[in-house]
């Protein structure tokens with residue numbers, strides 16, 4: 266690089282082995298990964314380093330000031346701190362959630378909640394937006410596009426504003442007004458698309474230009490770059506930090522299980538990758554069992570594992586969980602592999618169960634949006650079935666704020 270900055274890292278295809286400087290997907294059609302993600306060489310930060318407090322810094326120092334970038338030893342983006350597009354995000358609270366607030370007879374959650382709605386735009390998608398826009402800046406991108414049911418779009422729009430990069434966000438025509446407002450206020454262009462969620466993605470991909478394969482690194486300056494929370498490996502670098510934070514907050518001891526909402530698998534696979542990397546680095550001993558909570562009626566992972574009836578137990582779509590209604594997850598095979606590899610599972614949560622759980626959450630002081638109620642509802646089901654025992658130590662991320670509706 267002429268100015269001496271470290272170059273953006275190459276991508277590689279796990280399917281065909283191709284290596285490229287940058288593309289939104291491989292020529293063979295598969296999602297790409299970072300060719301050579303970094304790994305820390307030393308042990309995890311000790312107790313003194315781990316909580317340096319205000320003004321603290323140094324290798325591995327974890328504090329409010331550095332947020333999720335405290336884990337930069339694991340991150341394949343932002344090698345030059347000057348490229349980082351950050352709003353101080355991350356290190357969200359991990360709090361005990363022992364009782365369920367409204368109805369003592371229902372039993373408590375008996376879990377720790379990771380408050381992922383405590384982010385600049387009110388959802389965990391900021392984890393991926395900070396790393397994705399950092400990658401965009403490393404590549405010299407001038408315009409990004411994304412398609413989203415709401416939260417990812419608001420996150421990309423906000424971080425694009427922070428980076429001074431133009432953004433357009435493709436959204437379903439019936440997107441919630443509060444999410445649309447967040448996109449508009451950040452100066453991004455919302456593009457409403459009639460039809461299914463898949464139609465929204467198709468319209469966004471069509472806007473990339475350069476035939477059907479999108480912009481190569483170094484392509485036309487006015488071409489858009491796909492800041493996709495489903496395709497872009499930089500996004501998953503960011504969502505993997507949820508695992509680093511959970512481990513750090515627990516003194517480098519992984520929980521027995523983690524239960525997350527599951528649509529495209531943005532958080533589920535981020536957690537999987539993160540815990541795997543921690544284990545490889547020797548920072549934790551074991552990867553937790555990973556459970557994904559899908560929306561009943563749109564639950565392709567549950568369908569693949571347990572059949573059509575299990576995926577749609579009420580014969581109607583869980584309309585409350587609009588954030589995870591993904592019929593064809595881009596990384597479906599990787600999700601199934603992660604379930605198998607961790608002795609996890611996926612289950613479909615009905616609208617009835619999700620709405621009841623949302624009321625319990627709100628009554629207990631967790632002001633979340635409807636979609637993320639599927640995860641604690643799934644935990645309740647898993648405990649009821651005996652798939653998780655009372656002794657199992659469980660973390661449940663609560664992914665989006667109720668303030669955005």
Ligand SMILES: [Zn+2]
Nearest residue numbers: 278281291293
């Ligand atoms: Zn390939």
